[in-house]
Amino acid sequence: MRIRSWLATVAALSAAAAVTACGPPSDDDNNDSGSSGTDAKTATSAEDFGGMSDLEAAAKKEGTLNVIALPPDWANYGAIIDAFSKKYGIKVQSDQPDAASQDEINAADQLKGTDRAPDVFDLGQSVALANTDKYAPYKVATFDDIPDQFKDPDGTWVNDYGGYMSIGYDSDKVPDVTTLDDLLGPDFKGKVALNGDPTQAGAAFSGVVMASIANGGSADDIAPGVDFFKKLKDAGNFLPVDPTAATIESGQTPVVIDWDYLNAAETAKLPSWKVVVPEGAVVAGYYFQAINKDAPHPAAARLWEEFLYSDEGQNLWLGGGARPVRADAMVAAGTIDQTKYDALPEVSGTPVIPTNEQTEKMAAYLADNWAKAVG
Template sequence: MLKHKIVWGLAVLTIIGLGGCAKSSAENTSNNWHTIVKQAKKEGTIRSVGMPNSWANWGGTWDNIRNQYKIFHSDTDMSSAEALQKFKSEGTSKNAPDMSDIGLNVCPTAVKQNLLTKYKTKYWNQIPNWAKDKDGYWAAGYTGTIAFITDTKDVKASQAPKSWKQLAKGNYKVAIGDVGMGAQSQYALLAAAYANGGNEKNLKPGLNFFAKLKKENRISAADTTIQNLQKGELPVTVLWDFNALNYAHQINSKRYKITIPTDGTVSSGYAEVINKDAPHPYAAKLARSYILSNKGQINLAEGYARPIRKGVKLPESAKRKLLPSSDYKKVFHVKDNAAWDKVTLKLGDLWRKDVLGAK
């Protein structure tokens, strides 16, 4: 899934340099809700990148927006880095994307590159501080928390790891994916670091953890895809909770055991950002607001993603798709997204040197 890959192209994007500072049409649009609705209906179109129907139930959201506001949607799936590059390369072209869904760790880059439009929506105060930019350039719509998914065809359910400590003592292969490319893989490494006393500025405990697994020949080279999971090539996989739940549901929920590591994990999210040169800025603002509304948050939960707003009352159908809140015992959040953004650019080299090179 392209959504998992965020780092490729970020270095190129940074080298290109800051964009022009001229005010765009999107930046000059009104934030009055009645005006947004009226003008969005006139635009009648919204074009996104990296927001495919199959991810976090975006399809349900786009259907609702079309049915309620007569705004028609199209998407091209791509990584967060590719989305930001698309924002920049298209400029004020009529074919430029209006919005995207990007990992929080690349949001500081998007702000520095002057690629985004500020818009807080009326739900701003209900979003935790760790999940939003103080000026309104970005805010998470949903969270992802690093989890373990165990294939009980390969590992007995009783031996499914519930903590990093238990995972370290196992005799099965562990898949984490491509740390040099994937957001999910990078947060998996970060979660291991936090659980062992590190953080986004000190990844050594996480690198040491996986280096030990490498010495024991326990790191799987298989990609963390639903196809490999179904084929039985992933005994234990470290990935976002919403992907674990979604994959298990699509294959056979009874076959898998999903656990949140009790000795520490990381929760982050994805932010629905608006291109400052959006050809349909009002439709983009309407979509961002709808995503944060009660209906929008419920749609995300129906796609196995935990809503960012805690006060939304979920129907039973959505609750059943999520793990109990009591499973999330020790959850960390990145405190310095700018620092984490810089670190992710180095993770591929660090992984190859400190983990894959371990003997």
Template sequence: MKKILVGFIAMVMIFSFVSVVFAGGKQEAKGTTALPIKTTSMDDLIAKAKKEGVLVSYGLPDDWVNYGGIMKIMKDKYGIKDMDTDMGSGTIISTLKSEKNAPVADSTDLGFNFATVITADGLSQPYKNQHWNEIPDYAKDPNGLWSAAYWGTIAFTVNTDIVKNIPKTWADLLKPEYKNMVCIKDPRESGTANMMVLAAAYANGGSVDNVRPGIEYFKKLKKAGNIKPVRPSTSAIQKGEAPIALFWDFDGLSKKYSLGMDSLKIVIPQDGTVAGMYIQFITAGAPHPYAARLLIETEYSDAGQIEYAKGFVHPIRKSVKLPAELAAKFPPAEDYKVVSFVKDASVLGKAAKEIAKEWDEVAAIQ
């Protein structure tokens, strides 16, 4: 999920808002009839969503950041059934475009780098949930066309049965003791690996505007013989074939608890790393607009944010207090102080292209 695409600048349709909290617009898709979307209160929204009774989503399988828990709320509390088709981000974008004249999906979830595509191509409609003011400005479109409900960060997943001296920084990974231990994916094929290189760039004096330090870092890591030619899959980790895996902290935590591997320790590199946000929105021609709005409300509610945390991602709303038992499963909060947020989706897209192009230099090292 979440491959990088580059959009073009286009005019975005202007929608009218019917209230401050329940900001609605109109369904407008070429060849369809514009239907007014109006709600006067949360109770009114719930009643209308219940009447629709169904929600169609793309790319929200139960095991992706615990969407199963969020959809359970929709079903148990409101009687709304979810019909999801799992697909990658690139496929979601192309499908939404191809279905613009006959919309099917109501809602989806994409990486932050797709925000510019969503707005430029008019693939969403505005809606501001009840907790809109709690969402940081960099994590939402000012007009309500999208917002990010959660985030993760690039981390080290270390198998302590194999690695006795736990690395705490990117600099540590360059040490001879980690020879043939570090497992990564290819940044030319994986959005996660692409962010991994960006994280290394930040740790070595770079930024989203200067990714070169990340490329140079991995050239050093490969020359040192520390990169093991094994992809950090669930199977490889379970078999002990991936002593140190570099990917999202939520991936590592999920594997730790789903596999029952207490030996896995998730480390936030203390010389710097980056966060990756994921955005949610209501599709431009959502056939079930009220159910889609109720899903957004559920995702950003206290209960919804906690469900996301059960999928080991971080709620965007800082006011949400996690149950002590759940919070204890994450690395210490102070470890996350080194995390940097990329706040411009268009710049992130440019950085991703540059990383993919320059990775050939790393791949060429024997």
């Protein structure tokens, strides 16, 4: 099957359950509000501020937005941050750009009550679902465009962009790759990297899911994926290194298991870099967007969400090769960047999209078994 309509495909296959929204956060000394007098920390829509212009005014008054774990070359986040800052005149403080999803939560806990805490989160599914009590419910203006299976009904979390798990490799340094089993061969000794720790990073988690599907497992059974990485380690092929653009271009990590939009971004920098989504092991996934209920800049956090889910923000993600959550609605409205949309890689096979319940079960298995098997 040639997959083009990301949302239509996922909607047909995903049974992701909604997570119960947390209650409104308590008030504190930060009381930025619009003409309605609503505390920004309790606002659940722009209307609570009196409208978008009042939300924008409140955000500009705060003057700063703290983001975390957003590498500039990840899904075009560098351009997204620049566009938001230029559009609204708000300084974006981007901390720990190469951090994992769990690091975002840890930072929120450690910096709670300070003006350095993250205002917003961009999280992999397993970490996102384990921390819903930390989020503030908020519905962006385009909330109704987002299919129900990709959002909490109260806006506590909302899927933002997605892709397919892939294998990227330097064809000048290793033979052509078509399946995961190829990576077990002697030509790949000390050459295969996974993007992060799967107990903490969403990309790595989905990489293990892909390995499981390729080895007879399923979204209900991630054990074969863990076994595959143990074999990879025992063969001396697994690199305990978090890959980056620098390690790829230097040759330190000539094979990387990561999202297709991240691997595809390297092809423009390294002509010998190739990307394959293994047939029979097609794993799709979305990241989760949420507002920190203890955000030091609550109005700016909400304006950021409005920007991300606007046509402009969604097309910027598309510009990074990621599939925006509002793609189908934007196609219907004629507001999508059609050239970039048509340029998305073709994928063959039926994708596996783990449900929220399956993700939680697999995350528990990884927590108990990954370190013992792979270290």
